[in-house]
Amino acid sequence: MNTEELKTFIFLSKVKNFTLAAEQLFIAQSTVTNRISELEKEVGKKLFTRGSKTVALTEAGKIFLGYAERILELQATSLDEMNAIDSHSRKFCIGAINATYEAYVKPLVDNCLKNNRITSVKVVLGHSLDLIQQLQDNMLDMVFSAIPLKRIGFNCDIHDIDRVALVCQKGKNEYPDGVTKTQLSKLPYLMCDFTLSEAGLFIRNLFPKNHVFRLDVDNSSKLFPYLENGLGYSFLPYKLVKDKLEKGVLEEVKLKDFTAPNVVTYLIYRQTYDVNRFLENKFD
Numbered sequence: 001m002n003t004e005e006l007k008t009f010i011f012l013s014k015v016k017n018f019t020l021a022a023e024q025l026f027i028a029q030s031t032v033t034n035r036i037s038e039l040e041k042e043v044g045k046k047l048f049t050r051g052s053k054t055v056a057l058t059e060a061g062k063i064f065l066g067y068a069e070r071i072l073e074l075q076a077t078s079l080d081e082m083n084a085i086d087s088h089s090r091k092f093c094i095g096a097i098n099a100t101y102e103a104y105v106k107p108l109v110d111n112c113l114k115n116n117r118i119t120s121v122k123v124v125l126g127h128s129l130d131l132i133q134q135l136q137d138n139m140l141d142m143v144f145s146a147i148p149l150k151r152i153g154f155n156c157d158i159h160d161i162d163r164v165a166l167v168c169q170k171g172k173n174e175y176p177d178g179v180t181k182t183q184l185s186k187l188p189y190l191m192c193d194f195t196l197s198e199a200g201l202f203i204r205n206l207f208p209k210n211h212v213f214r215l216d217v218d219n220s221s222k223l224f225p226y227l228e229n230g231l232g233y234s235f236l237p238y239k240l241v242k243d244k245l246e247k248g249v250l251e252e253v254k255l256k257d258f259t260a261p262n263v264v265t266y267l268i269y270r271q272t273y274d275v276n277r278f279l280e281n282k283f284d
Helices: 003-015 018-025 029-043 059-087 098-115 128-136 198-205 220-228 238-246
Strands: 048-050 055-057 090-096 119-125 142-145 154-169 190-192 215-217 234-237 250-252 262-270
Touching: 003 018, 003 029, 003 059, 018 029, 055 059, 059 128, 090 098, 090 128, 098 119, 098 142, 098 154, 098 220, 098 234, 098 238, 098 262, 128 142, 128 262, 154 220, 154 238, 190 220, 190 234, 198 262, 215 220, 220 234, 220 238, 234 238, 238 250
Parallel strands: 090 119, 090 142, 190 215
Antiparallel strands: 048 055, 142 262, 154 234, 154 250, 154 262
């Protein structure tokens, strides 16, 4: 299989139409058909089911899609690494979930870039499971994750423990004396998905099953404009909102008959990797 076959397969899986794929890739429809046919011969499985106007991934196609994306990502990463040799003697590839970037990753990156000119840094933001997979594929050097990894060959350290705070716009708190579980479930809640972490499951369980949130987003920083405009309440890591609380932009809502769990940030890296070289600015 070659790169163009994989790119065509991934693109067709998204647009689900041979004609549309050909038009947007600026190639003949027969080229799309031939590339998919060759790819199916190589993997020995049908990757698409054909309808009259659209196509859909088979079960084998769904499995292969993840590997195809990772193959292309690995190729791009290897090229980046080789090109980096010419201009930088050290490159760090860091993965982080959105909730950890401002509090933990950005200060480290700032420090690294300010203190030397021989280092380049690549930061990938995403979900914990995706980032851990990229770490295992050698595409990342370290990952700041909301969930741990227990696997031989990798270290998984607790990097930080933070609490979650229920916050809203300053002056818009309807419950200055504290909110109960029952009252919380009726608030205009802005949901930030903490994925598989204990805090995420706890927050989900505060609301009825299949509850429709006023806003549901998987990037914690994207909640700030809505919170600051008084459009609702949300649980967020305290260190993420500390600055806005101190400036009086947001205020914290007390919890009456329950307590929220802590948010644990794990730092995961291969056992052979010298993570302190980045954490402690050792670039010699």
